[in-house]
Amino acid sequence: MVPLPGAVSPPLGRTLLGALVLAAAAALLPSQAGARPVTGPAAGHCAHLSHVRVPGAAHQRADCLDELTTAGTVGSGHTDPADWAGLTPANLAVPEGVPGIQIDGYFPDTSATNTNHGWNHDAQFVVRLPDRWNGGLVVAGTPGNREQYANDRAIADWVLDRGYAYAATDKGNTGLTFHRDGSRPGDAVAEWNTRLTQLTRAARTVIAQRYHRPPARTLVTGMSNGGYLVRWQLENHPELYDGGVDWEGTLWRSDGPNLFTFLPSALRHHPVHAAGGPAADQARQDMHRAGYPAGSEFLWPFHHRVYWDLTQRVYREEFDPAFDGATEAGTPYCAPGSAPGCDADYDYPTRPTAVHEAVERVSLTGRIGRPLITIHGTLDVLLPISRDSDVYARMVREAGRGDLHRYYRIEDGTHTDALADSFPDRLRPLLPCHRSAFTALEGWLATGHRPPANRTVPRPAHADPSALLTGCRLDG
Structure with missing residues (x-):
């Protein structure tokens, strides 16, 4: 829920980076569901760079990059490694060879907790448009109170490598004083939802500008506070999305648990x-x-x-x-x-x-309007599973939306994946399970084939850390 920048001591923080790319994930791209690879004039490197405009943005900067993944953006200054420190296991295989356009900017806002680019302005966003586009869009809100690059290693690299356009927001306020934003209690968190809705609408327009057609599929995903945003969006704005993957989202309920x-x-x-x-x-x-x-x-x-x-x-x-x-x-x-x-x-x-x-004002109801897959670790001790996703799954069923939901309890997963490096004999990372859930959602949407039933996914017997990083079977 709150992996906060700076919260991990430097010695530990240096051990808390990384994850992998699952080879099996390439099987179900949106192109199999009707999206077509870009051809013609739109297929050129950074085509239409001068024409992309983020609607509603107060400021934007569009750059043509030879590499949109962190293999290139770290060196070019188009990401912030401090923003994603501690969120993924060590030895993450970073994909390469994804050229395209990156747009950084911000929407009008009155708070100034986000100092990226020297802008000192909140409601910052990033939009990435790969040259080789599969027709899909993935949008994400950030975990904790981090900034817009927090998902770059765990989510953005992987989906960009698979051809998706990608957009993320800082949610409108960041850092340990995020609560100063707004004029009344709850305003800062309520803004998170508004900002992701705003970015999703804007990113869909930008895609049409760049590729001359809207996205064939829009998926929403995120971890922790970002997972809360997935739930809220599918409850309140299902018209904007085709589905989502909720990675241990925070549960807000006025009568608890919270x-x-x-x-x-x-x-x-x-x-x-x-x-x-x-x-x-x-x-x-x-x-x-x-x-x-x-x-x-x-x-x-x-x-x-x-x-x-x-x-x-x-x-x-x-x-x-x-x-x-x-x-x-x-x-x-x-x-x-x-x-x-x-x-x-x-x-x-x-x-x-x-x-x-x-x-x-920010509570969830369980009344999702699009397919949703939730994953949560059984050893989560920041958002204990029995007080969070177990409850949310029940809420979805009680709301009559159980046919739209799949819920996987991941044995020995915890809230912060990087801790699996410190306790390799006791923990497993959730990142491979998120990618399995994502590909399962693609198949659900593309073919109507429903993912495995809700279940606890056992830790494979005798699996070593390397094996746990190479896959996560949701059905066995």
């Missing part, structure tokens, strides 16, 4: 568990009751140090700034009862109606 119904429990009980002594076992049981799965204890110290406290405080400030009075985003690592407004004491059910109404 971040505020389980994070305070971690802040209260983990320090007691970590201290050992006679109270440790009870604290461990309290953590399990709060949703943190048995067997995930080895991940608790890292998440306590890096994610739990910070996430609770900055998101609580967004929806409930009055809780700590004039203090902004609480007191880091305060002990329960140590001071007024300590987030370890936060009790969401008893907070004022206005707080619940602020969460309601």
Whole structure:
């Protein structure tokens, strides 16, 4: 939900990069569903560069690049490695040979948390248009509070190599002070949804300018907060998309569960568990009751140090700034009862109606209008699976939309893939499972062949880290 830039210490951060390209994924391109490779005048390198205009943009810069993947954009300055640090496993195979047009820019906005390109302007976006286009468009919102390049390694490289156009947004606010954006509680998160809708519409127009025809297929995908955006878009704007893949999306519900119904429990009980002594076992049981799965204890110290406290405080400030009075985003690592407004004491059910109404503005319903595939790791301890995707899958069924949804619980997956490098005997990366889900969605849309039924995908017996990086079978 919140892999935040700078949250990982530099020594660990250097080990938290990478993933792979799945060879089997090339089988189901949108061209098999009616899209045609670009031919004629539109097929030339960076054809129509001078004609592409992002509708509604306050500023844009279009560049002709010999390489749109990070194999080239790192050197050319058309991505920001800090933005995707820590999101993928080590030794990621980066595809090459994808020339085309990249458009960077921003939509009108009043906040200035995003400093990319020296613009100091939010609502920044990136649109990439490969010369060899398969007829499809993939749009994404970013995880955590990262900027528009956060998905470049995990998602953009792979879909660009397969011929898709790609567009991503910073969601309209970034960084640890994102909650300062907007005029009332919940505004900053509500803007995330508006910005992805805005970018999707604009990117579809840009594609028509570049290739002289609209996309034959528009897919939406993203991880963590980006996965939340996938859910929200398919619930509220299904007319814009053909389908989506939700990679452990954040669940917002005004009556819970949500971040505020389980994070305070971690802040209260983990320090007691970590201290050992006679109270440790009870604290461990309290953590399990709060949703943190048995067997995930080895991940608790890292998440306590890096994610739990910070996430609770900055998101609580967004929806409930009055809780700590004039203090902004609480007191880091305060002990329960140590001071007024300590987030370890936060009790969401008893907070004022206005707080619940602020969460309601961004809440999900399960009423998706297009095919959706969700993946989530069983050892996720930032967004525990029993308090997130298990609940969302039930919401979809209860809304009568279960025929549009497939849900795969990935055994031994956790929230941040790079942790699989630190615990190779205990964790598996979700990235290969995301790519399997993506190709399954393509087949679902192209042929009507439904993906495997909802299930827990077991970790293959005796699989070593290399094998776990080369595939993820959703059906076995």
